[in-house]
Amino acid sequence: MSTTTAPAPRRTAPALPRKGSAPAPRRTAWTPTLLLLLGAVYCLVPVVWVVTAATKSRQELFTTFTYAPGSGFWDNLTELSSYRGGVYWQWMANSALYAGAGALLSAAVSGVTGYALAKYRFRGRSAVFNVLLAGVLMPPITLAVPQYLLMSKAGLADSYWSVLLPSILSPYGIYLSRIYAEAAIPDEVVEAARVDGAREWRLFRSVALPMMVPGLVTVFLFQFVAIWNNFLLPYIMLGDDHKFPVTVGLYSLLQQGANEPALYTLVITGALLSILPLIALFLGMQRYWRVDLLSGAVKS
Amino acid sequence: MHRRLALAAAAALCGTLVLSACSSDGGSGDSAKAASGPVKLTFWSWAPNMDKVAEIWNKAHPDIQVSVLKQAGGDDLVTKTITAAKAGNAPDLLQAEYQALPTLVSNDVLADIAKQAGSAKSQFADGVWKQVTLGSDAVYAIPEDTAPLAFYYRQDLFEQYGLKVPTTWDEFAAAARTLKQKAPEKSLTTFSANDPGLFAGLAQQAGAKWWTTSGESWKVAIDDPATKKVADFWSGLVKDGSVDNQPMYTPAWSKALNDGTQIGWVSAVWAPGVLTSSAPDTKGKWAMAPLPQWESGASVTGSWGGSATGVTTGAVKSGHAEAAAKFATWLNTDPEALAGLVQQVNVYPAATSAQTGSLLSAAPEFFANQPDFYARAAEIAKGTAPAAWGPNVNVAYSAFKDAFGKAAQDKGDFGPALSTMQQSTVEDLKKNGFQVG
Structure with a gap:
């Protein structure tokens, strides 16, 4: 689900029509098309698998043809919902809280920071930015255990905060916001607003922020998906299974010890349901990417 | 994927933690x-x-x-x-x-x-x-x-192919080969390089003591004669194709159990639970027997879990x-x-x-055909050989998965894989500051 393209400001001039020369007949480029098709199949096969496997009952799961839909979807759904008093929906709600609040706060922090780094000149600016770049290169996995020790020193281990707080600061989000602010907010507009007497906060709030919306939406989506899919951080941080996000919760259904059959059908159904919010979010927020305030702001 | 990352982090973490273990x-x-x-x-x-x-x-x-x-x-x-x-x-x-x-x-x-x-x-x-x-x-x-080990088999298919329930490992090998002759597409069982716990249990039965202490130092004997005997036994069966070499707990394995491509399973007393979910169509067709023995007439078993x-x-x-x-x-x-x-x-x-x-007193639902299931299990459990675990079982287990996985895939000799397992385990102990004798 993380295969989105960063929205590049559209600057390409429309091709000038030439007089006299007839347009060459369009040839289908077979090699790239085939390659892309292969890529699409590669990405979609697992999704198709999850969808069909979720419809199979326990009896059908390993016995019927892999991509043939089964008859047990409704039973799986009710069984999943009633499992341990509906703890699955608690996990979904937790995931929504972690990812929703985390991504929102992260987008806010990234927006402010990125804007400041892009539009103000102050001492240590490049140092801050370089540290951020280093942060982008650091895989979050390596930070999980130190963050756990830190949180536990603060007495926050095994709390909602322990998962929420580390998700708010996203070096990549700040980096993206800075790049975006630099490209999307022309200095002339900032200066014009200052000349018109706007204070700095007003300037950010009413002039810069609307221009940064497409960039911030991207940051929000990236961060939402990253938190939603995150496993190791909540796995280490949380001991109370009622605070688990859906990733860790489903994992605990698979690892129940040998005495109990692994609840494959429940896990697969749970996995299918857990990607629906992501799909809905992407479809719903796509239109914000089309908003391009840059086109009319200044003549460049 | 997540699991692998978690394990990688786990491995890295263990290294540092064991070192500082004595400081608290x-x-x-x-x-x-x-x-x-x-x-x-x-x-x-x-x-x-x-x-x-x-x-x-x-x-x-x-x-x-x-x-x-x-x-x-x-x-x-x-x-x-x-x-x-x-x-x-x-x-x-x-x-x-x-x-x-x-x-x-x-x-x-x-x-x-x-x-x-x-x-x-x-x-x-x-x-x-x-x-x-x-x-x-x-x-x-x-x-x-x-979780004492036992041998589970498809009663109906054993009868159909005229197989005798093996009481010794020699009979087990003979049964595997007879089955291959009569029905080449079927296997008695599989050797799974994904499940070190089972291999450890089988080695226990043979008398292996992988970790022992004397005074302050650890002794690692993963490549001792008992374990070698077990490794060679399975290596022989895998090499000539008498048993399958695919890992357990995969969809393909579940399918093989369910449609009778594999007609036996060396497993522990919790097997009914797994069979219930993995091979639902075979309900009432399985039976449990004591684990085959190295010495005829003995009644020793290992455990898995x-x-x-x-x-x-x-x-x-x-x-x-x-x-x-x-x-x-x-x-x-x-x-x-x-x-x-x-x-x-x-x-x-x-x-x-x-x-x-x-x-x-009542047998598991899946084994309703064997009403004295738990009485037999208790009998089997009495002969459980003691296990000897050490402080880095996880390292030995992951070495098993790597080395035996490769050897099983290539149908090669398990001897070198066993030496690799021994070596990695000893090295890791030393690296973490344990005395190894």
């Missing part, structure tokens, strides 16, 4: 006991419905309230627990697999509860109790469930050791608790009284 200070005893209000204990367990058993306790003991926090089991949980203990957030009580106990003890996670719970010894078989004392005078956990309930050093520090040990003992020896464990949590209890009592 000892507990301050039970003196700090809270003055008022009920003692609140937390219990990490992966077993489903464990909270319902704890509920029985909570009703009867208003002064000690236990809340079960359900975790994902497996090797990752050991790492998670060690990390939590280092940060001072360990739960008071802990479910742990036997092979993880030395790791947890050497990382100062589990407390010695010999004083509070030593009297429970008489309720368990000797070999089982030895696993929680680690061969010392201490008691680090109370046995919860055991099983777990115990431990009290953490964290509980000692917060003055809850007494209460926690009481609960751990109750959970695994009290008739009411054992009934809960058997009926709700679905474990095969470690307490000998529960193994033969009325609790397990």
Whole structure:
């Protein structure tokens, strides 16, 4: 689900029509098309698998043809919902809280920071930015255990905060916001607003922020998906299974010890349901990417 | 993917943690006991419905309230627990697999509860109790469930192909070969390089003692003659194709069990649960027999899995050791608790009284054709060979998966793979500051 393209400001001039020369007949480029098709199949096969496997009952799961839909979807759904008093929906709600609040706060922090780094000149600016770049290169996995020790020193281990707080600061989000602010907010507009007497906060709030919306939406989506899919951080941080996000919760259904059959059908159904919010979010927020305030702001 | 990352982090973490294992200070005893209000204990367990058993306790003991926090089991949980203990957030009580106990003890996670719970010894078989004392005078956990190995086979297909239920490993090999001749597309079983626990159990049966201590130093004997014998036996079967070489617990394996491509399974007493979900169409067609023996007439078996309930050093520090040990003992020896464990949590209890009592009089539903299932299981369990675990079982296990996985895939010799396993285990022990003799 993380295969989105960063929205590049559209600057390409429309091709000038030439007089006299007839347009060459369009040839289908077979090699790239085939390659892309292969890529699409590669990405979609697992999704198709999850969808069909979720419809199979326990009896059908390993016995019927892999991509043939089964008859047990409704039973799986009710069984999943009633499992341990509906703890699955608690996990979904937790995931929504972690990812929703985390991504929102992260987008806010990234927006402010990125804007400041892009539009103000102050001492240590490049140092801050370089540290951020280093942060982008650091895989979050390596930070999980130190963050756990830190949180536990603060007495926050095994709390909602322990998962929420580390998700708010996203070096990549700040980096993206800075790049975006630099490209999307022309200095002339900032200066014009200052000349018109706007204070700095007003300037950010009413002039810069609307221009940064497409960039911030991207940051929000990236961060939402990253938190939603995150496993190791909540796995280490949380001991109370009622605070688990859906990733860790489903994992605990698979690892129940040998005495109990692994609840494959429940896990697969749970996995299918857990990607629906992501799909809905992407479809719903796509239109914000089309908003391009840059086109009319200044003549460049 | 996530799991692999978690394991990688786990491996990296273990290295640093073991080194600093000796640095934390000892507990301050039970003196700090809270003055008022009920003692609140937390219990990490992966077993489903464990909270319902704890509920029985909570009703009867208003002064000690236990809340079960359900975790994902497996090797990752050991790492998670060690990390939590280092940060001072360990739960008071802990479910742990036997092979993880030395790791947890050497990382100062589990407390010695010999004083509070030593009297429970008489309720368990000797070999089982030895696993929680680690061969010392201490008691680090109370046995919860055991998993003696047995041989499961498809009764109907054995009859159809005129196979005799093997009582020795020689007969087992002969049966595998006969089956291949009569029905080349079928296999007696598979050798799974994904399940080191099974291989360890088979080696135990042959008399292997992988980790032993003498004084302050560890001795690792993964490539001892007993284990070699087991490795060579399976290597021979895999090499000439008499048994399959695909890993267990994959969809393909489930399918093979369900449609009768594989007609036998060397597994533990919990096999009915797995067969229920993996091979639902074969209900009532399986039977359990004792594990084939190396010496005709013997009745030795190994185990694959099983777990115990431990009290953490964290509980000692917060003055809850007494209460926690009481609960751990109750959970695994009290008739009411054992009934809960058997009926709700679905474990095969470690307490000998529960193994033969009325609790397990009815066979599992999937094995309704074998009404004396649990009576036989108790008989098999009596011959469980003691296990000898060390502080880096996880390293040995992952070395097994790598080396044996490759050897099984290539249908090659298992000898070199065994040496690799031995070598990696010894090196890791040395690297982590243990003396290796």
